[in-house]
Amino acid sequence: MKIRIASRKSALAMWQSEHIKKRLEAAGHECEIIKMSTKGDVILDTPLAKIGGKGLFTKELENALLEGRADIAVHSLKDVPTRFEAGLELACVCSRENTNDCLLSMNYTSLEGLRLGARVGTTSLRRRMQILARRPDLKVISLRGNVNSRISKLQNGVFDAIILARAGITRLGLEKLVNHISPLGTVPAMGQGALGIEIASQNSAVKEAIAFLNDEKSVIETSIERAFVDTLNGGCQAPIGISAVLSGDKVRVKAILGLVDGSEILSAEREFCAKLGSEAGVILAREFIARGAKELLERSEQMSNAMEF
DSSP states (O other), rough: EHHHHHHHHSHHHHHHHHHHHHHHHHHTTTEEEEEEEHHHHHOOOOGGGGGTTTTTTHHHHHHHHHSSSEEEEEEEESSSOOSSTTTTEEEEEEEOOOOOOOESSSSSSSSSSTTTOOOOEEEOOOHHHHHHHOOTTTTEEEEOOOOHHHHHHTTTTTTTTTEEHHHHHHHHHHGGGEEEHHHHEEEEEEETOOOEEETTTTTTHHHHHHGGGGGGHHHHHHHHHHHHOOOHOOOTTTSEEEEEEETTTEEEEEEEHHHOHHHHHSEEEOOOOOGGTHHHHHHHHHHHHHHHHHHHHHHHHHHHHHHHO
16 A cells, blocks of 8 residues: 655654654555645744644644545644544554653753753743743743754854753754753653654545554553643643553553743642543543643743743
8 A cells, every 4th residue: 555644844753754654664555755844844933832832733734634635644742732623533653752851951961950040942831831940040942943953052052951852862863962961850741752643534444554553552641641631621832741651550640730930830640540541631630620720721821922932
C-alpha cells in the first residue's frame, strides 16, 4: 500500500515523519512525505498563547487528510488538541521517548545555578509557570522559531538558558551544540515525548495498515493525560502539566496547573488502577475542578493576555 504522510517542514517534524516512514517501509509499504507549513510555523513574532492555541501545528495537515491529499499526519502528540474535527481521529500513539523538559545553557548547569535575573527562553506557559514558581527572579522571554535558530540565540548570548523537550534534543542530536543540558524536573505537557498519527476516520484500510505502530503503554499513559486536560477544557497552550507513568497494573499520575507567573499553583500526585484507563484523568481533573482549577485557569488566561513576553 502507498501511504502519503503529511508533515510540517521543521527539522524535528521531518525527523518524526522520516522515522514513521522507515517503519512503514520496513513493513512493506510505499511511502511519500508531503511537506506543509502550519500557522504555528509561519507566525514567529507572536507568542503561541496569543495566536489561537489549539491546532496551531495541526490544522493544515488535518485539511490535507480531509481533502484526500494525504493518508496520515504525524504529530508531536503534545501539539494535538484533545478533540478532533468531524471525520478525523487519532489512530496510533507510538512508543514514547523521555518526557523530561531540559535546561540548555552555554554557562550554567542547572536552573538553581542561573545568575539572578537570568534570561530564559521558552514558548510554553506551562514551563514559564513552573520555573517562575521556583525562580521568580528570572526573566522568561518568548522564544519562537526552529530549533537551530533557538540554539543560535543561546550560543550568541541572547539567552542565558533555553528550555526544550528531552525527546527533541535526543532525536536531533543537539547534545553536541551546547555545553550543558540538565533535566528540569518540571511536569511535562500531555503527550510529551510521544508521536501521534492522525487519519481520516473513513480510511479503514490505512488504519489497519498502521495499527502495528500503536504502543499499548503509551496509549494508556497519554489517554489519561489527554482526558485530564480535556475535562479541564484546557488547550495545548494552557499552563497545565500532566504526567502518567504505567508500572504493572498501576499508573502514577502527577499534575500541576496555575497562574503563568507561578504565584499560585495547584498540584497533586495520585496512583490509579491501570484498568481505569482515561477515566483516571477524568477523576483527577474533577478533583482539581473542586479545588478551583477552572477559575484559576481563567485568571491565568487573563494574565497571559495582558503580559508582554
